[in-house]
Amino acid sequence: MGASTLLLTGNIDTIAQMSCNPAIGGQAKGQIVREIDALGGEMAINTDLTGIQFRLLNESKGLAVRSPRAQCDKKAYQHRLKHTLELQPNLEVFQALVTGLIFDHGRVVGVKTNLDLEFHGQTVIVTTGTFLRGLMHIGQNKNEGGRLGDFTAKTLSGSFLEAGIELQRLKTGTPPRLLGRSLNFTKMQEQRGDATPTLFAFHDTRDPDLLFHVEQTGETRLGWTPGSNQVSCWMTHTTEETARLVRDNLNRSALYGGEIEGVGPRYCPSIEDKFVRFADKPRHLLFLEPEGRSTNEYYVNGLSTSLPFDVQLAMVRSVPGMENAHLLRPAYAVEYDFAPPTQLFASLESKKVENLFFAGQINGTSGYEEAACQGLVAGVNAVQKVRGGEPLIIGRHEGYIGVLIDDLVTKGTSEPYRMLTSRAEHRLLFNHGSAEARLGHHAKRLNLLSHNRLSRIESKIATQEHWQAWLERERHGGKTWGDLIRRGEPDESLPAEFQKLDATIREEVLYRVRYQGYLERERRQIARMADVEAIRIPPDFDFLALRGLRKEGAQKLHALRPLTLGQAGRISGVNPSDVSVLMIHLAANRRAQATPPTGADE
Ligand SMILES: Cc1cc2nc3c(=O)[nH]c(=O)nc-3n(C[C@H](O)[C@H](O)[C@H](O)COP(=O)(O)OP(=O)(O)OC[C@H]3O[C@@H](n4cnc5c(N)ncnc54)[C@H](O)[C@@H]3O)c2cc1C
Structure with a gap:
């Protein structure tokens, strides 16, 4: 900027x-x-x-x-x-x-x-990040x-x-890193990358970038295509012995032994969490992921722990393919x-x-x-x-x-x-191919992209809209192409002109056509929600006195005092039925204020 x-x-x-x-x-x-x-x-x-x-x-x-x-x-x-x-x-x-x-x-x-x-x-x-009064734990260490x-x-x-x-305090953790040559990959299942990699950047609209890679550096792409020489990951699993080691040593874990005050990530649980919270699951999958091309270090995805080092070592060696593993770095938890x-x-x-x-x-x-x-x-x-x-x-x-x-x-x-x-309540609209179309107006207003890229985006969107309308209009065998696509017409039988389009454009058009009904429903809901968002709640509204609200909902609303119905609906602990009760009440109040009371003319 x-x-x-x-x-x-x-x-x-x-x-x-x-x-x-x-x-x-x-x-x-x-x-x-x-x-x-x-x-x-x-x-x-x-x-x-x-x-x-x-x-x-x-x-x-x-x-x-x-x-x-x-x-x-x-x-x-x-x-x-x-x-x-x-x-x-x-x-x-x-x-x-x-x-x-x-x-x-x-x-x-x-x-x-x-x-x-x-x-x-x-x-x-x-x-x-995690650096403010950061404190790392490996067992009691x-x-x-x-x-x-x-x-x-x-x-x-x-x-x-x-x-x-x-x-306040939170915590997170990370698994041990292992030396690749100490692992027996023949006991693990190989997980290869996709033959046709899906890249992240919108290469079709971006200006050419400098390439810097471990093997190559320079002003131009020296004949290397991203995703052309991929490496494999490997899959294995914990065993009964791993589970026993975790259970027998829970009191030595920083997490379970009371060393850590902070709350950890629910969706990235430690191995202690997994064996405690999912006690009926006999084993858990582990993925060995290389940390780079120029290193033999492997990350053990799924084995995050704050158990002491001796338990970590025994745990790692209880896993098929990791019997002789050498630990390069221990697992640890960090509080911050x-x-x-x-x-x-x-x-x-x-x-x-x-x-x-x-x-x-x-x-x-x-x-x-x-x-x-x-x-x-x-x-x-x-x-x-x-x-x-x-x-x-x-x-x-x-x-x-x-x-x-x-x-x-x-x-x-x-x-x-x-x-x-x-x-995300409107996640159907958030397919990965549509990000430029969804956010382009912000990028344009704030000058976040080059003039060239903005005009490429605009022309891409125009092409997508043209083809979407074309498929909904043109008929084949008595039906529009749009209807045929929604009934499962294979992509190969679509018109040759359409097939010649750039893959990113074609995929986006097909997404919009295939899910047309659902996407329209989402948009209608957004339009309706725009009205709900704007419904104001009086600052002195007595949530605790409103009948029909659940107790938790009423207490949360009372504590956070939202000023619009949209805000009220997003407070955690306030659920859609609370919002409906509130909406009916506010709508009835508005009607009551708008309608003269009976007998007002007399
Ligand atoms: C052990 C561990 C495990 C994690 N596990 C997961 C996981 O399993 N899944 C997941 O999705 N995410 C995980 N994360 C989280 C992920 O790494 C972070 O969410 C992300 O990196 C946060 O980015 P950030 O830019 O906020 O901070 P960071 O990437 O932590 O960067 C902070 C930067 O600020 C600098 N800095 C800090 N304080 C100062 C200062 N006072 N002065 C100058 N510079 C300072 C540091 O040098 C550092 O460069 C983990 C993080 C850690 C530490």
């Missing part, structure tokens, strides 16, 4: 370091990466150019739920992104640890660092740090507390401070301190994609704040980014928040 920006980081070499496994995408997250790309972010292209395995999840299911996922080369991902930052005009990168914020009359005006240097700016965005081998940001939390910003996100406006600016923005894991989320999209929105909005422009607020009906931020600021979170398809 052309704003003069400084990026301060505790360690330049760990910019874009993936703390957990170097995998991007998956359900809902894959769509977020597409949305980031549609808004000019770097995550998609960085994944494509450093990916070592690509898989389209749910390929056998409907187009609506298909999500791309990629395993990246961890070091290449970091190096390419660091290099991208170095080349970015108007961006300065500097290595220093931020130790505190500088305030002036309720506003933030800069930061202090461990080098006794101060930096002043009109806005500040905090993206400290504790070490300070935001990540194994990294520092902890100790004093910064004090600045937030001083400004009246509330902090986060700032409950209900303290933020939807622009991600603090309600308490003007010009201070928060993004990423500090807002209670977990995951690279969730962090990246918040960083993008906070960045845009920090510039808009300086320029006095309208903030970027993505609607819940426009994309997963909108759902994520709305959930955070209206509902908050008491456990690490991860995006799931089920969180």
Whole structure:
């Protein structure tokens, strides 16, 4: 956006370091990466150019739920992104640890660092991840740090507390890393990448990018196609012995032994959680995922734990193919401070301190994609704040980014928040191919994309609309092509002109035609909801006295005092039946106010 920006980081070499496994995408997250790309972010292209395995999840299911996922080369991902930052005009990168914020009359005006240097700016965005008072646990062993081998940001939390910003604790964990040559892959099942990889970036509209990969660097693509030389992952499973080791040592786990106060991620459970919460399941799948092309290090997806090292080692060696495994790094859990996100406006600016923005894991989320999209929105909005422009607020009906931020600021979170398809009520509209069409108007208003890319997007959308209308209009054997497609006409028998179109355009048109009825229903519902969103609730409304509300719903409404029906419906603990009761009551009140009482004429 052309704003003069400084990026301060505790360690330049760990910019874009993936703390957990170097995998991007998956359900809902894959769509977020597409949305980031549609808004000019770097995550998609960085994944494509450093990916070592690509898989389209749910390929056998409907187009609506298909999500791309990629395993990246961890070091290449970091190096390419660091290099991208170095080349970015108007961006300065500097290595220093931020130790505190500088305030002036309720506003933030800069930061202090461990080098006794101060930096002043009109806005500040905090993206400290798991580093705020980070404490790592391996059984009873504790070490300070935001990540194994990294520092902890100790004093910064004090600045937030001083400004009246509330902090709470969360925790997350990561599995051990193993040496590949100590594993017996013949006892595991191979999992190859897709023969035709689904990439993340919209390559058809993007300007050509620099390629930086571990093997290649240069101004042009040196004959290498992303996804052309993929590596395999391997599948194995826990055994009865693994289960016994976990159960016998639960009291030694930092999680279950009471060492950790923070709440962990429900959707990425530790192996302790799995054997306790799903006690009837005899075994759990494990995936061995390579961390890169130029390393023999493997990530054991599914074996996150905070058990002591001796138990970890025995557990690993109880798994088929891992009997002689050498552990390169132990598994651990990390506890950290986060700032409950209900303290933020939807622009991600603090309600308490003007010009201070928060993004990423500090807002209670977990995951690279969730962090990246918040960083993008906070960045845009920090510039808009300086320029006095309208903030970027993505609607819940426009994309997963909108759902994520709305959930955070209206509902908050008491456990690490991860995006799931089920969180989005209009997810049918969020197929991964439509991100540019859904978010293009924001990108255009805010100048987030080059002129060339915007015009390519506009022409792509025009072509899609033309073909959608054509298929709904033109007939074949007495029926429109649209009807034939919905009745299961195979793609190969569609008109030759249509088949010649670029695959991305063809796929998007087919999606819109095939699901036309459902998509229209969603749009009608959105139009109806726009009215509901606007129904105002009087500030002194007595929720506790309203008959028909469930007790929990009434208490939550009473505590959070929403001002519109839309906000009320999104408060956690308030369910659709509460909203209906409220809507009927408010509508009846409005009618009563609009209709003169009987006998008024007399
Ligand atoms: C052990 C572990 C396991 C995880 N497991 C999963 C998982 O299973 N699934 C999942 O989806 N996600 C997982 N995550 C989460 C994922 O890594 C994060 O959600 C994501 O990286 C957060 O991005 P972020 O930009 O907010 O912060 P981070 O990626 O943590 O980056 C924070 C950056 O801020 C810098 N920094 C911090 N404090 C200061 C300071 N005071 N001054 C200067 N620089 C500072 C750090 O150097 C770092 O570069 C895990 C994270 C960890 C640590």
